[in-house]
Amino acid sequence: MTRTLTATIRREDDGFVALCPELDVASQGDSIEGARANLKEAVELFLESAHPDEIAGRLDSEI
Numbered sequence: 001m002t003r004t005l006t007a008t009i010r011r012e013d014d015g016f017v018a019l020c021p022e023l024d025v026a027s028q029g030d031s032i033e034g035a036r037a038n039l040k041e042a043v044e045l046f047l048e049s050a051h052p053d054e055i056a057g058r059l060d061s062e063i
Contacts, residue, residue, distance in 0.1 A: 016034070
């Protein structure tokens with residue numbers, strides 16, 4: 001199953017913060033591209049290691 005997730009990236013001090021609100025997973029980077037790549041890795045790691053009930057609960061909650 002393929003699902004599209006949202007990524008928001010905002011400048012914060014000297015870097016960028018990236019957030020996937022559907023999963024409540026965040027990361028950061030020195031550039032927009034770096035923050036996006038780090039968020040992608042963080043989301044992949046979360047999906048690989050989290051219990052299926054945890055993933056379902058986060059995806060089914062209101063944002």
